[in-house]
Amino acid sequence: MPRPSSPILSTDLIADSAIALVDAGKPFGVNALARQLGVTPSSLYNHVEGRDAIVELMRGRLAVQSEIAVPEGLEWDAVVEYVVRSQRAMFAAHPLVLPLLVGKPVTDVTVLGYYEALAEALLSAGFPDDDVLVIVAVLDAFALGSGLDLSAPPEVWHADPASALGRLVSRGEPGRERADRAFDLGVELLLASLRARLATEEAALSNGAATA
Template identity: 40%
Template sequence: MGRPPTPLLSTDRIASAAMDLVRATGEFTMPDLARKLKVSPSSLYNHVSGRGQIVELLRERAMSEVQLPDDQPDRPWAEAVADILRSYRRSYARYPRLIPLLTAYAVNSSHAIRMYNMLAVTLHRAGFDAADTLRAITLMDCFVLGSALDLAAPEEPWESGAEVGPELAAALATGAPTPARADDAFEYGLAVLLRGLQPGG
């Protein structure tokens, strides 16, 4: 009867511990991570090059449920984009606290690059020039990440007080409880985006 074996340190265990810290506190530091894993900070560096690599491991997890559709050149571009963005939002909505951390670091994970490649190919084929492709992808990113945060919002995202005017009160009264409200607003926003995006415009 010895003590239970200590699980070996691995990039996977390091990423899981960092994710736990982010979910609880919104942040992780290398010293906190070492303390949580009961190892010295220097032993972390035997497995990862530093904080930046851990952030990319967390990005891989946030992206892990993104399903990319098959590339079908004949399919309308807006349908392919809609599929990607729906899946992107669902995957990120699992980790809202991670979002500002991920946006503060350059994207360098295979799964993320695969998604951005597919968006770029789809937009290029639809006739968007290179500059508009970058702008459109940035817009999609901002919309999806904002929407993932909205899905984590409270049931009633606005309190109805005396200062709420009649037009805003009428609008708020139409809202179903979250997540139905957030899902409905996301589909509306997606339709607005796809209507407003104009290839070669």
């Protein structure tokens, strides 16, 4: 039986090829992806609705490959740390994909799943509804920035050696070591701030109940 003249398309193959195309720094689009796959654009449209749908396939594929699934039974702060660390690792592996992802609404069920787990953990801990979505956005921005930081040059600041910044740079850790330390400190500060905020909220509720 002769082999097919073009690859048998699937959403996973489309997503993987799109990720590889962007990771290589090549222009991304339906036509470019079709050429990469050796098929016609119309063949792609039999599987996806268009460019935005391909981007969302990429988002979901990255989450699946990164195996981001919040374990059950974790305390809220452990859920926060798990999601932030998992996202950072995922984003760091594909920094060129990030601009595509942040420009589109999240609809992939796998990705929405870990955001849902994060929101549920914060709500269950006692954070007010009005705060939770903002906290999720803050954590998201931190993970995105920290992921991109891993693709920064070893020396981020070229400052005058006689300046305060220049002196600190000369004594500081370069590259990945600096990025990892910055990320760990950021996680520590975020969690400390969230714990303090939650304690303040609980104290306010307790005082309100006592005076009622």
